[in-house]
Amino acid sequence: MSAHNIFTLPSATDEVTPFTVHVPQAAIDDLRLRLSLTRWPDQETVSDWSQGVPLAAARSLVDHWLNHYDWRQFEARLNSYPQFRTKIDGVGIYFIHARSPHLNATPILLTHGWPGSVAEFLGVIERLTDPVKFGGKPEDAFHVVVPAIPGYGFSDKPAEPGRNPARIARAWSVLMTERLGYHHWVAQGGDWGAAITTALAGQAPPGLLAAHVNLPMVVPAELPANPTAEEQRALADIEHYVSKMAGYANQMNTRPQTVGYALNDSPVALAMWMYEKFWEWTDNQGRPEDALTREQMLDDISLYWFTGTGTSSARLYWEGVGSTIRGPDFFSGARSGVARITVPMGASIFPAETFQPPRA
Template identity: 60%
Template sequence: MTDDTPKSNRRHLLKLAVAAPAALAIASSADAKTAPFSLPPANDGLTPFKVSIPQAAIDDLKRRLGATRWPEKETIEDWSQGVPLAKAKALVSYWRNKYDWRRFERQINAYPQFRTKIDGLGIHFIHVKSKHENALPIILTHGWPGSVVEFLKVIGPLTDPTAHGGKAEDAFHVVIPSQPGFGFSDKPSEVGWTVVRTANAWGVLMKRLGYTRWVAQGGDWGSGVTHALGHVRPEGLVAAHVNWPLVFPEKFPDNPTPEEKAAMDAAMKFASDQFGYFKEQATRPQTIGYALEDSPVGQATWIYEKFQAWTDNKGEPEDALTTDEMLDDIALYWFTGTAASSARIYWENARNGGGFDAGRIELPMAATIFPKEIYRAPKAWAEAHWPNLFYWNEVDKGGHFAAFEQPALFSEEMRKAFRSIR
């Protein structure tokens, strides 16, 4: 982009590049042909749920991994053409020969999980209540290619702070839902599931759980949902925190500050170098779904690339997350058959009113900025949109998957941010 690019067009491109992925599904129901298991029906109650993938599905995965037809090696020595062949082969070998899905099932099943029907869909969620009196309820929303897996490491520190270096008065009751079309939530069979509709569903969920005063947090698409919560303001919501503020100036400055220039440059680099996945999922989620639903290697590398690009690492995703942690998330997408349905979050929001400029939000808002975030909004931009900004902090480590990468730091930020709201 040149300096003589019209400023209105520049602003449009910047917004498209960095807002749409976090605030920008028509799938058939899961059956034997499209997923290795069927979800139990949900109703207006709270039905206990446990993860239990059939052994036949695990065996089928290993068979598919062993029958992979590999492309030739990339023609460069970095990640600029995508996941290097050697890295892909190492990941797949580990997945097939060493990774233990049953270990993950034991981990997630250690927490109370439920399914409940909201707006026609069965919604899966983890709900862990604190033992501490006057704990503050918080709903944590994941994005793509994340899942509830992102938040498992913060459940203990948030619900039981005294066991993790905190104080009893900083405790939270934690609610972690799977977004519609993700994980163990139902896949929408009609259009219209934008971030606003999901935000309204979260309001119903928190009311159904009996919470009359609660807060929200999100990153990536979870940030989009959390911004939407700030607009719809369901009953009981008193404040929100995001680790990816979706805020933009009404007019980009002619002489930007160094912070503003860095934000604009990062947005344009993202648009020019990493935007392919977004355009595909926003325009043809069904088509990419065929490739990813049928190939575990395709599904794995589609996500693994983002762990390399969006985490705070020294060049390799394993610098930020363990191979097991990344495969927990990847395998969740594979076993639930949600490649297409999760991709539709981009299509839905690009077309149905959720292409997201956060705009003005009156709800008290807070943010923590992690250094390797895709786009780091300057505080001044947030102040212009959030008149009730009550907490802002820029930390020294972590990336796009904040809770997943830095659970201790993320947990401490939640304690600090919401201390004044209690």
């Protein structure tokens, strides 16, 4: 993408500065041109997704992106929330900060993962800030803070190595306490957000009352000699992930820059890199569209495309897993060295989750 066809972020300072999303029309036109010029591969030799995204599914999604999807509608949705940027630890951080009308609401920090973004939380912000509208009680209310991880979305791309989950967690503490002035708050995250939230809970910064994750990234320091049936299932989950599902992670753990050329230059490459995970990581009946609308998926994909963060987001794997073990064991590498957590912490494990550790 030429310089005039990408979204340029304003410089961030230590101040909390209001931010509005507006992607140049030239960038939208450039995307449509690239989609129209796609050089398609030959069709897969199987009748399922075992070789990756089937050609027919890929063509259908790209046709929808080219001819039916409206980025401006998503842009307006983002801009309906208060958005800000501030500089922490040398990097500009973007975040949504939606305050509750209930003054005694508890501040909550929500952290996304990959291939996610702040987009995945838009459907819950109003439910959290104003639960009374949805049958809840005022005491259930939250002030909601949704940051974009460095290298993702409208946060800056780190220019030097070392931006791992533990360091990001420390930045989140600064955001909540020094920038926003919250004295007591809670945190939640999934995927990389779970690794960052786990690191945050291990650091136990002043004011953090409790934490919660989905996809808890926990493995025993030593494998049990005689695992229970539940432990055997969890170990089988890890083995299946490593042997059948971790190709994307192996690449980003070890060579994020190499795959990044495709992710930054080709919208179809970026879309299929992410679309495959929407298929593999949602509770569906065989198609990603069973769990997510095309608009939801394309909102997320387009956010990565217009911000040019396919490469920088991939580097978090190199930082968070690859720099520790240079291998495929995502679950142990993403723990960020947290040995014991004393902050009250909970986890949700859903029936179709990739990894289901035992309660113990």
